[in-house]
Amino acid sequence: MTDTPDGFxxxxRSVFSQLRTAEPGKSDLADFGGxxxxxDDVLDFYETWLEFSTKQTFAWCDEYPEHQAANRYERRAMAAENSxxxxxxxxxxxxxxxxxxxxxxxxxxxxxSALLRKKNAREEKLRATAAKREEKxxxxxxxxxxxxxxxxxSPSEEESMDHYADLLWEQRSKSQNIRESNATVNKPMEVIDALSDLKIEAVDTEAGPECVPCGKTFKTEKELAAHTKTSKHRQMVKSMGGSR
Structure with missing residues (x-):
């Protein structure tokens, strides 16, 4: 098909140009092109024109001259029919x-041609997507x-657990040996501590002179004699009803 005035x-192109020109105002209808x-322009052209809706009034098609109506009721009837x-x-x-x-x-x-190229492009895109998916x-x-x-x-879980158990047993054995060694070293100290306790008890049994009313113990008789002369001692003896 040639692009001549008499060709397709x-x-x-002339037909659609006349249709566009007949439409009032600025038309958004696409040009037929070459x-x-x-x-994309070819497909847009047909998509637009397949939804064609004229904006012409078609007032020239009126069959009833409304200006010749005898009254307003007749004029309304004529207008309705013309509409x-x-x-x-x-x-x-x-x-x-x-x-x-x-x-x-x-x-x-x-x-x-446009539809075929779009189909091929779509299929190529699908193939590329499928290839990426397959690669993943x-x-x-x-x-x-x-x-x-x-x-x-790698070692199995059972082998790893056995190795861990061996390490744990070895660590426990070392700890036990250390405790036994410490116990052996500490035995002489325990004997010394026991003897010291006995010595302390022996010393405690050798008590000095005591003031029974006041409940006090003194190192020497001289200290006791000085204590008996104090006012606190006398008050304590008096409260007990006696003298010392």
Missing amino acids: FGVY PNMAD KIRLEKKKSFNITVRLLVKHVRTLDPRVS RRIAYANMQANLEAASE
């Missing part, structure tokens, strides 16, 4: 344009195999 692109139009006619014409026009767009799309070689699985499997091999070469 020339004819339909044979070298980008794939129905306009809606029907707009609906019919929209359907006609959309059917035209569908027909042109089936003839447009750009559409099939391969690496994970290799790591698992390496871990299993490392585990088979």
Whole structure:
């Protein structure tokens, strides 16, 4: 298909250009373009035009001249009928344009090429994603195999527990030997401590002169005599009802 005025692109470019021009205001409808139009632009063109909805009023299709109405009731009736006619014409026009767009799309070689390229790109992306996923699985499997091999070469849990038990028994034996050695060294000291206790008890039995009322013991008789002359001693003796 050539891009000449009488060719496929020339004819339909003119048709869609006229449709765009007929729409009031600034139209957002895409241009038909040419044979070298980008794939995305081609697909956007048909996507936009397949939803075509005219903004024209179709007032020229009115069948009843409202200005000739005899009264306001007749004018309202005419306006209602004209409104129905306009809606029907707009609906019919929209359907006609959309059917035209569908027909042109089936003839447009750009559409099939664009869809094919998009399909290939999508499939290529899926293949790349699948390849990455497969590579991750391969690496994970290799790591698992390496871990299993490392585990088979390392000591088993039972062997590790036996080794730990041997170390614990050896440590306990050393501690027991140290305690027995300390006990042997400390025996003479225990004898000395016992003798010292006996000596202390012997010394304690040799008590000096004692003041019975006051409950005090003195080293010499002289100290006791001096004590008996104190006011505290006399008060204590007096409270007991006697003299000393």
